[in-house]
Amino acid sequence: MTELLTAAQMRAIEQAAIESGEVTGLELMERAGQGVVEAIFEEWPELAEPVDDGRGASPSRSPEYLEKDESPRRAVVLCGPGNNGGDGFVVARLLRERGWEVEVFLYGDPNTLPPDAKVNYERWREWGACLPLDIYAREDGLQCDVLIDALFGTGTARPLPELGDLFWNMRNMVECRDIEFGHKRGMPAIVAIDIPSGVCADSGRELPHEHEHNDFAGTAHLTVSFHRMKLGHHLAEGAQRSGRTVISAIGLPSVGPLAEYDWKSFVRLTQEAEGPEARKFQFEHKYSHGHALVLSGGHGKTGAARLAARGALRIGAGLVTVGSPRSAMFENAANLTAIMLQQIDGAHGVSELLEDERFNAVCLGPGLGRGADTQAVVMAVLKENRATVLDADALTRFELKPEALFELLHENCVLTPHGGEFARLFPDLAEKLNAPATTGPAYSKVDATREAAKRAGCVVLFKGPDTVIAAPDGRCSVNSAHYERSAPWLATAGSGDVLAGFITGLMARGFDPMQAAETAAYIHVECALNFGPGLIAEDLPEQIPAVFRKLGM
Incomplete structure (x- = not known):
């Protein structure tokens, strides 16, 4: 895993390095610019080719x-x-030194630039002019091979209505046109420095304003960030606006030594199952790998529980039992083989079964129904203090009085709401999250999930392509299904039930709630990527063997 930074954390890291004497602000700026140029040529190698091949200029072939x-x-x-x-x-x-023709436009007054930016402004002025940005609106303004967005980056803190036409043009070029270098009308590659301007680096949200095109931020084919990715690259609209995002190292120290930040204030990007917990995938015998219980709904509502159970078994729980009401026993028995089946009727039946302490993880909610008996079953399970995953109906049943659920939750629980379920349990947080973002840093999905976890007293996994996982102590991670990990086919019925089963199976094996949720979310996306388009929920657990082999487990 790697850290995702807020804009304030990134500034603090840079400032700490400057104050220590390790580097100057000018050196960091030079390294950043060099990193952008290198990223452009790595992404589009033809731009670095000599111009006599029809593909660019080299340092030895200046325009004259x-x-x-x-x-x-x-x-x-x-x-x-x-x-x-x-x-x-x-x-x-740097591009001009390579023989490129370069036009530079400035938004604002050059006399008010920060000191380091002012130095580089003056250095550029030795090469060419710097025109006011409003001139860029002229018709031939798009006639270029590369358009660099160096307007605001992580510094966006307010709506930018005066740039609405510009942002709309950027979005149109990215979404509606293919890049064509050298095209006389201009079909350039758009490159954003740090993050597309107008996107809040902390939340990924666009800062809205009234504009005829209703577009609030820039869009890029390629975004070059420095040192670490920012939260906004993986949250909300930021992931869509950033295009392909790469990191350029600019010689800053790692995050850890910064004393002014507690490590729990950082958000981690879930990239793979790693660390000591990953070793728990090593196989011994079934009884050492836990026994997961998945509670089923009644007749006609059993599929979700079986999906969760299959997920728990495939991810490594030693044994999995589906607890079924009498009305659904035949239905479940006809569809289960390696998964065991036990008749359980009501909260009393659950309590009796959990007297067997070998049941060390419970999943309830998928297809369970929203009747009064569901609430009683949830309460009975939580009183047993087992590792517990609450999903779907087990959450929705408490929408009228979520405090009743919070009173029973314990630190060994994981809640897995999607957006609608989150809003039912945490209506005030959902209202803040869905309110228009008027200034930056805007309220983010990370903020909402952290507050929810603290209120619930357990881990909360807030589902979506930007899944956010938070613990009550402030630890937080983002499992991003964007960029090369984009898997839109995960939006299929039952995929969330399988995810709940994955988490349950890992907790049965002994993973702590945070690690189980992080690892399950990562593997869930990897399974979808391994299968590809056409995926249905039943396919997800069957991809686990291939994913485990890929991870070397």
């Missing part, structure tokens, strides 16, 4: 030495009034 039928590559750099703009000036100068 080109043949008459040749033309250099052309870049437009849009610079803002802060240090993001300073990075843009460096990019402009």
Whole structure:
């Protein structure tokens, strides 16, 4: 796992490095600009080719030495009034040194630029002009191969209505046109420095304003961030607006030594099952790997529980039992083989079964129904203090009085709500999350999930392509199904039931709630990627053997 940073944390890391004397602000800005240029040439190698191949200019072939039928590559750099703009000036100068034609436009007054940005502005002025941004609206403004967004980056803190037309043009170029270098009308690659301007780096939300196109932020084909990704690259609209996102190392120290931040304040990006807990996948015998219990709904409502049970078994629980009411016994028996079946009727039956302490993890909610008996069953399970995953109906049943659920929850529980279920349990947090973002940093899904976990006193996994997992002590991670891990086919009936089963199976094996939720969410996406389009929920557990082999387990 790696850390995802807020804008304030990134500034603190940079400032700490500068104050220690390890690096100067100018050096960091130079490294950032160099990183952007390198990322451009790595993403589109043809842009680094000599111009006589029709694909660009090299340092040894500056414009004055080109043949008459040749033309250099052309870049437009849009610079803002802060240090993001300073990075843009460096990019402009470095491209110009390679023989590119470069036009630079500035939003704001050059006399008010921060000191380091002002130095790089002056360095650029030795190479070329810097025009006011409003001139960029002219018709030929898009005639370039690369358009650099160095306007605001992580510094976005307010709506930018005056840039609405520009942002709309960016989005149109990314979503509606293919990149075509050298096209006379301009079909450029759009590159954002840090994060597309207008996107809140802490929440991924666009800061809205009234505009005829109803577009609030820039969009990029490629985003180059520095040191670490930011929360906004993986949350809300930020993941959609950033395109392919890469990290450029600029020589900053790791996050850990910063004394002013408690480690729990950081958010981790779930990238793989790793660390000591991963070793629990090693196989011994079934009784050492726990016994998971999945409670089923009544007749006609049993499929969700079986999906969860299959997920728990495949991910490694030694034994899995489906607890079924009498009305659904034949239905479940006809569809279960390796998974055991036990008749359980009502809360009293659950309590009796859990007298057997070998049942060390329980999943309830998928297909359980929303009647009064569901509430009683949930309460009975929670009183036994076992590792417990609450999903679907087990959450919705408490929508009228969520406090009754919170009073019973314990630290060995995991709640797995989707957006609607989250809003029923935490209506005030959902209201804040869904309210228009008027200033940055905006209230984020990370903020909401952390508050929910603290209120519930247990781990909360808030589902979505930007799944956020938080513990009551403030630990938090994001499992992002974006960029190369995008798996839109996970939006299929029953996939959440399988995820609940994955978490239950890992808790049966001895994973703590946070690690179980993080690992299950990661494997859930990996299973979807392994199968590909056409996925249905039944396919997910069957991908686990291939995923485990890929992970070397």
